[in-house]
Amino acid sequence: MELLGGATIVLLVCIACLLSFAAWKGRSGKGKMPPGPAPLPILGNLLQVKPSNLAKTLQKLSEEYGPVFTVHLGSDPVVVLHGYDVVKEALVDRADEFAARGHMPIGDRANNGLGIVFSNNELWLEVRRFSLTTLRNFGMGKRSIEERIQEESDYLLEEINKTKGRAFDPTFMLSCSVSNVICSIVFGKRYDYKDKKFLALMNNVNNIFEMINSRWGQEKDRPNSSFHMKNLITSAFDLFLAGTETTSITVRYGLLLLLKYPKIQEKIQEEIDQVVGRSRKPCVADRTQMPYTDAVVHEIQRFISLVPLALPHTVTKDTSFRDYVIPKGTTIFPVLTSVLHDSKEFPNPHEFNPEHFLNKNGSFKKSKFFMPFSAGKRICPGEGLARMEIFLLIATILQNFTLKSVVNPQELNITPTLSGAGNVPPAYQLCAVPR
Incomplete structure (x- = not known):
């Protein structure tokens, strides 16, 4: 009887696989869904698509199935x-059709479809417009926010000074x-680094970022007005989530790369000494006179590809795209790493090299492939703020300190520890070491 039961289970599994394969074959091909590997029942393609390193496995699948494929x-x-x-x-040419936010369980649980990051339709448009207007009124791209960053950099320098040249984790x-x-922007005040409420907020932001990176963050009746208290609180928290972890991780990764390549750090400091000197703080206006530092900042963002896949998009109706038809509600994953690590635009893309953003005469070279903040209507609303912070924090730190590795720079590991989202x-x- 046990043998018969086992055979029945095997037979049922085989039938399920055949039915799944037949359904997949019927849905994909020209005029239908884009091609892709045959899915297993329940598991789908989880054996081929490793959540721990999505970008790499998706690149391999693109080599087999082309630039548009289904998993x-x-x-x-x-x-x-x-x-x-x-x-x-x-994202750009057909922005209206691909602007909707795709489904993410972490967004449903944490935000309930509110805020900026995980909302859609009129709710998203209203809150995004309000957030951008408010940031501009507070001075994004203007002097007032620049001064807030400069003020906070003074407190950061104080904390670094307390280490007295000893090794520390930044x-x-x-x-x-x-x-x-x-x-400072949202509440109109800063907090001491030991403030308990501030530390609790920091911990929550860190936990949510880690959940988004986990596989649990990547599987499976709104009010009429967007401007109610819960939505405003959620939107404010979105600013913390998008504007804290992403920027601080970028700077932290950047400092690691400068430890790995001390000659690049030296060249930045030479440019700082020449353009800014030691008697005043670096400012955003200096960036145009500091092409090498600007190139390094861009190369940090390109090289680390902080968000390998943009947050998921979706289509709100059946959509013809290239030779295929994408059904309404299908999740879309634009792979930003495939743009940032394009070997034709950036020779040897897996090498950290500021020359990727420099012309032969040493001037800064723009690239339309530079998409660390995504692109189109869902581009990060805090892009301007983040770019100011990354440039000013790195320039201010290197103006005042020389960073030394505690091990031989050649032995430093620069491979990311999380490679999901x-x-x-x-x-x-x-x-x-103070300069």
């Missing part, structure tokens, strides 16, 4: 866009520094 995460089909041409076509103080800039640098320590 199944569980039973749900996901259309993947791989490469600059298809990412730009969807994670905590960088997170506090960046978070305080958001606090976000690339996070491995833990490290550094010594900051």
Whole structure:
């Protein structure tokens, strides 16, 4: 009887696989869904698509199936866009059709569809417009926010000075520094790095970012007015989530890369001494006179590809795209790494090289492939703020300190520890020697 029962189970599994394969064959091909690997029942393509390193496995699949292909995460089909041409076509050229936010369980649980990041339709348009207007009124791209960043950088320098040249992990103080800039904008005040409420907020932001990176963050009746208290609170928290972890991780990863390549650090300091000197703080206006530093900042963002896949998009109606038809409600994953690591635009893309953003005469070279903040209507609303912070914090730190590795720079590991929805640098320590 046991043998018969086992055979029945095997037979049922085989039938399920055949039915799944037949359904997949019927849905994909020209005029239908984009092609992709055959899914297994329930599991889908989870054996081929490793959640621990999505970008790499999706690149391999693109080599087999082309720039537009379908994978199944569980039973749900996901259309993947791989490469600059298809990412730009969807997010920029056809922005209206691909602007809707795709489904993410973490967004449903934490935000309930409110805020900026996970909302859609009129709710998203109203809150995004309000947030951008408010940031502009507070001075995004203007002097007032620049002064807030400069003020907070003074407190950061104080904290670094307390280390007295001893080895330390910069994670905590960088997170506090960046978070305080958001606090200054949203609450009108900064907080001491030891304040209990501030630390609790920091902990919540960190936990949510880690959940988004986990596989639990990647599987499976709104009020009429967008401007009610719960939505405003959620939107404010979105600013913390998007504006704290992403920026502080970028700066932290950047410092690790400067430890790995001390000659690049020296060249930045030479440019700082020449343009800014030691008697005043670096400012955003200096950036145009500091092409090498600007190139390094861009190369940090390109190289680390902090968010390998943009947050999921979706289509709100059956949509013809290239030779295929994407059904309404299908999740879309634009692979930003495939743009940032394009070998034609950036020779040897897996090498950290500021020359990727420099002309032969040493002037800064722009690139339309630079999409660390995504593109189109869902581009990060805090892009301007983040770019100011990254430039000013790195320039201010290097104006005042020379960063030394506690091990031989050649032995430093610069491989990210998380490679799902976000690339996070491995833990490290550094010594900051006053200049």
